[in-house]
Amino acid sequence: MKTATFKIWRGDAKGGEFQDYTTEIAEGMVVLDAVMQIQATQARDLACRWNCKAGKCGSCSAEVNGMPKLMCMTRLSELPLEKPVTVEPMKAFPVTKDLVTDVSWNFRVKKKIKPFKPRTPDAPDGTWRMQQEDIDRVQEFRKCIECFLCQDVCHVLRDHQMHEKFIGPRFLIHVAALEMHPLDTENRIEELRNTQGIGYCNITKCCTKVCPENIQITDNGIIPLKERVVDEFYDPFGWLWRWLKRKSDSRIEIRES
Amino acid sequence: MADYETFEHDVLVIGAGGAGLRSAIEASAAGVRVGLVCKSLLGKAHTVMAEGGIAAALANVDERDNWKVHFADTMRGGQYVNQWRMAELHAKEAPDRVRELEAWGAVFDRTKDGRILQRHFGGHKYPRLAHVGDRTGLEMIRTLQDHGIHQGIDVHMEHTILSLLKDGDRVVGAFGYERERGRFKIFRAKAVVLATGGIGRAYKITSNSWEYTGDGHALAYEAGAELIDMEFIQFHPTGMVWPPSVMGILVTEGVRGEGGILVNKDGKRFMFDAIPENYRPQTADNEEEGWRYCQGHKDARRPPELLTRDHVSRCIVREIKEGRGSPHGGVFLDISWIKQKMPNAAEHIKRKLPSMYHQFKQLADIDITEQPMEVGPTTHYIMGGARVDPDTQMSRLPGLFAAGECAAGINGANRLGGNSLSDLLVFGKRAGEFAAKFAGENQHGRIDRDELDTVARDALAVFDRSDGENPYTIQKDLQDTMQDLVGIVRDETEMCEALEKISDFKTRAERAAVTGNREYNPGWHTALDLENLLTVSEAITRAALERKESRGAQFREDYPDKEERFSKVNTIVSKSADGSMRVRLEPLPEVPDYLKRVIEENG
Numbered sequence: 001m002k003t004a005t006f007k008i009w010r011g012d013a014k015g016g017e018f019q020d021y022t023t024e025i026a027e028g029m030v031v032l033d034a035v036m037q038i039q040a041t042q043a044r045d046l047a048c049r050w051n052c053k054a055g056k057c058g059s060c061s062a063e064v065n066g067m068p069k070l071m072c073m074t075r076l077s078e079l080p081l082e083k084p085v086t087v088e089p090m091k092a093f094p095v096t097k098d099l100v101t102d103v104s105w106n107f108r109v110k111k112k113i114k115p116f117k118p119r120t121p122d123a124p125d126g127t128w129r130m131q132q133e134d135i136d137r138v139q140e141f142r143k144c145i146e147c148f149l150c151q152d153v154c155h156v157l158r159d160h161q162m163h164e165k166f167i168g169p170r171f172l173i174h175v176a177a178l179e180m181h182p183l184d185t186e187n188r189i190e191e192l193r194n195t196q197g198i199g200y201c202n203i204t205k206c207c208t209k210v211c212p213e214n215i216q217i218t219d220n221g222i223i224p225l226k227e228r229v230v231d232e233f234y235d236p237f238g239w240l241w242r243w244l245k246r247k248s249d250s251r252i253e254i255r256e257s
Numbered sequence: 258m259a260d261y262e263t264f265e266h267d268v269l270v271i272g273a274g275g276a277g278l279r280s281a282i283e284a285s286a287a288g289v290r291v292g293l294v295c296k297s298l299l300g301k302a303h304t305v306m307a308e309g310g311i312a313a314a315l316a317n318v319d320e321r322d323n324w325k326v327h328f329a330d331t332m333r334g335g336q337y338v339n340q341w342r343m344a345e346l347h348a349k350e351a352p353d354r355v356r357e358l359e360a361w362g363a364v365f366d367r368t369k370d371g372r373i374l375q376r377h378f379g380g381h382k383y384p385r386l387a388h389v390g391d392r393t394g395l396e397m398i399r400t401l402q403d404h405g406i407h408q409g410i411d412v413h414m415e416h417t418i419l420s421l422l423k424d425g426d427r428v429v430g431a432f433g434y435e436r437e438r439g440r441f442k443i444f445r446a447k448a449v450v451l452a453t454g455g456i457g458r459a460y461k462i463t464s465n466s467w468e469y470t471g472d473g474h475a476l477a478y479e480a481g482a483e484l485i486d487m488e489f490i491q492f493h494p495t496g497m498v499w500p501p502s503v504m505g506i507l508v509t510e511g512v513r514g515e516g517g518i519l520v521n522k523d524g525k526r527f528m529f530d531a532i533p534e535n536y537r538p539q540t541a542d543n544e545e546e547g548w549r550y551c552q553g554h555k556d557a558r559r560p561p562e563l564l565t566r567d568h569v570s571r572c573i574v575r576e577i578k579e580g581r582g583s584p585h586g587g588v589f590l591d592i593s594w595i596k597q598k599m600p601n602a603a604e605h606i607k608r609k610l611p612s613m614y615h616q617f618k619q620l621a622d623i624d625i626t627e628q629p630m631e632v633g634p635t636t637h638y639i640m641g642g643a644r645v646d647p648d649t650q651m652s653r654l655p656g657l658f659a660a661g662e663c664a665a666g667i668n669g670a671n672r673l674g675g676n677s678l679s680d681l682l683v684f685g686k687r688a689g690e691f692a693a694k695f696a697g698e699n700q701h702g703r704i705d706r707d708e709l710d711t712v713a714r715d716a717l718a719v720f721d722r723s724d725g726e727n728p729y730t731i732q733k734d735l736q737d738t739m740q741d742l743v744g745i746v747r748d749e750t751e752m753c754e755a756l757e758k759i760s761d762f763k764t765r766a767e768r769a770a771v772t773g774n775r776e777y778n779p780g781w782h783t784a785l786d787l788e789n790l791l792t793v794s795e796a797i798t799r800a801a802l803e804r805k806e807s808r809g810a811q812f813r814e815d816y817p818d819k820e821e822r823f824s825k826v827n828t829i830v831s832k833s834a835d836g837s838m839r840v841r842l843e844p845l846p847e848v849p850d851y852l853k854r855v856i857e858e859n860g
């Protein structure tokens with residue numbers, strides 16, 4: 001039977017190293033199959049996350065031969081097996097153990113983003129009307145499986161570790177999905193510019209390249225959001241208009257009180 | 258006595274798929290403090306895998322639909338051993354639960370007039386499934402997750418519960434460990450909701466992930482609650498069969514809803530050959546009518562590919578057994594044929610079934626717009642689970658509630674596709690509501706610390722046996738046994754053999770060993786999960802032996818027909834005083850007259 005060698009990173013927050021495992025391979029196998037096979041036969045305590053094994057849950061993110069990938073969707077037939085396949089944890093997050101990283105920062109970031117706030121229902125039965133063409137873009141963003149590979153590859157997070165100032169492509173897409181939701185009435189533009197740091201993205205499109213759901217993160221999500229920020233903060237006519245509007249709104253409030 | 262970190266909640270929800278999240282949201286809305294334990298990261302539970310849609314009689318696509326038709330469809334699909342009250346509540350409340358998701362930000366596919374679009378699915382008379390392409394489960398879990406994180410729920414990610422804590426008969430919390438450091442934790446709670454999903458990992462070929470080891474089933478059983486309908490396991494007719502590494506991964510019923518057909522190696526569309534009598538009046542008798550149905554013609558009847566899952570699975574097994582299968586031991590599922598019927602068929606398929614297109618292209622080198630898929634049955638869902646009160650979802654143990662797949666009653670002998678996501682919402686909400694109410698009326702109970710020490714010591718015993726057996730090997734042997742001996746086609750001899758083997762696996766599990774330390778150690782977790790898998794495997798086998806007939810998902814070769822004496826009973830599994838597993842039959846609650854009429858009128 002054919003075999004292949006996998007160089008898997010073993011260790012924890014204190015440090016670690018690559019270890020070689022040679023295992024049998026069969027037609028159609030993906031990297032996750034090999035890792036699970038190694039786990040079941042040679043390294044019972046090898047830590048890795050997985051759930052659906054079908055590219056739908058986004059749990060098994062890792063770096064295969066240096067590329068951020070879902071292990072369950074990376075076929076061995078796509079890889080040069082004459083040399084060892086390296087499998088290591090994502091680099092943008094602290095290591096927990098082996099292939100498992102501490103991704104809790106992502107969950108904290110999401111919690112800070114203003115939630116969906118719908119307009120009042122369109123129909124007396126409490127429902128809304130939306131046309132399919134008006135939701136196509138939002139549905140594209142909502143395909144996101146939260147694998148965090150886009151976060152992993154983003155140099156602002158990966159190389160510059162600016163996790164406190166920049167929410168990363170995943171959450172820019174999350175904001176975009178909310179902002180472009182036809183029913184949503186919330187405004188998230190100010191924090192996009194300030195606390196969420198959209199300005200740090202310089203559109204290198206690495207996130208789009210690694211997205212397993214093929215979401216056009218940069219072109220369809222981040223760039224339109226950047227345009228909204230520009231419109232809101234750097235367009236003098238828009239600025240004047242909002243200033244006058246705020247003035248008149250406050251006058252109305254005063255009258256009412 | 259060891260010192261364990263302790264959390265206090267009013268309501269503790271175990272499991273964070275659709276039912277757990279919905280339950281936590283509801284309990285939190287009632288003003289109580291809620292803790293939510295998930296075995297994986299938040300948002301990764303198996304709900305994310307659901308593809309086809311959420312069944313709810315919204316009547317957006319066909320105005321003839323209403324709760325009565327949905328109720329009758331659910332009862333017929335379940336072969337009338339469902340708990341009628343659950344089926345009634347489910348059919349009546351599902352539409353509100355779906356509309357609520359929209360108010361929380363879900364973006365379903367739309368009808369031309371801008372409402373939620375609904376699609377055809379097996380066993381449903383009218384197009385009923387609200388959906389988002391073929392990733393409805395992702396939409397549902399993400400909507401609940403993104404709504405839930407702003408409700409003040411305490412989320413404990415990557416924690417596993419080992420046992421429920423009791424004060425007398427009452428359940429007053431749970432004891433478990435966190436994956437990262439392997440430390441034990443106490444969760445004190447006035448009410449506990451089990452929402453742990455299914456048991457798929459008891460079988461070799463399954464659509465379920467590593468998490469589905471029957472935890473809720475086993476926790477409920479061990480604590481003294483009853484399990485019902487454990488013999489009924491749904492083998493979804495269409496799982497991938499090739500290549501071997503993807504065997505069992507789900508191929509949505511939505512493929513057939515969009516017009517996909519099942520054919521054998523001779524190119525014959527075999528589903529027309531065996532249409533059950535009780536479905537004949539509502540099934541198409543020619544291919545053209547079936548296609549017209551999928552295109553939304555209201556005068557057409559459904560194609561036989563959209564008969565219930567139990568039936569379609571058996572027909573596929575028959576084709577394979579009689580030598581008419583596909584090269585890799587399945588049959589063909591073809592959606593590409595619709596190009597004969599419509600222009601731009603390839604684009605249409607990609608739009609309607611994007612993740613199926615992607616899944617086959619990437620994992621099997623198959624372009625489903627050009628070639629047929631190879632499919633075969635895969636273990637998908639268990640109809641059986643904790644016995645609960647239909648209205649409140651409380652088990653017979655005060656303070657212990659269950660919802661979703663680990664609870665039972667709504668589905669009877671077979672679940673209709675799409676009824677699971679709606680079940681999670683309807684009964685998740687109810688469980689949360691009544692658990693919060695219970696918590697409001699009760700104080701925290703007393704916890705027996707000695708008992709916790711015993712559980713902790715037992716859980717760590719695998720580390721002391723460095724030369725013991727590999728838990729992965731035992732798990733694999735169990736999966737092979739259940740697949741071969743308690744699978745789609747069953748008989749007494751094989752199941753008795755399975756019981757002997759399960760008993761043997763228990764002995765082996767007691768000698769299992771793991772290497773490494775307690776930190777994020779999957780070998781250890783596998784050893785701990787084994788215990789639950791063995792309990793549910795035994796329950797499934799004993800219940801299946803007790804039901805000496807074929808009904809719904811249970812097919813007995815030695816009793817191939819439906820039997821009158823089993824038509825109005827449930828199997829009940831419970832733990833007897835001596836620790837052994839007891840199975841008995843109990844009569845079903847009588848369906849009230851007004852619902853009998855609903856069933857007759859919608860026959």
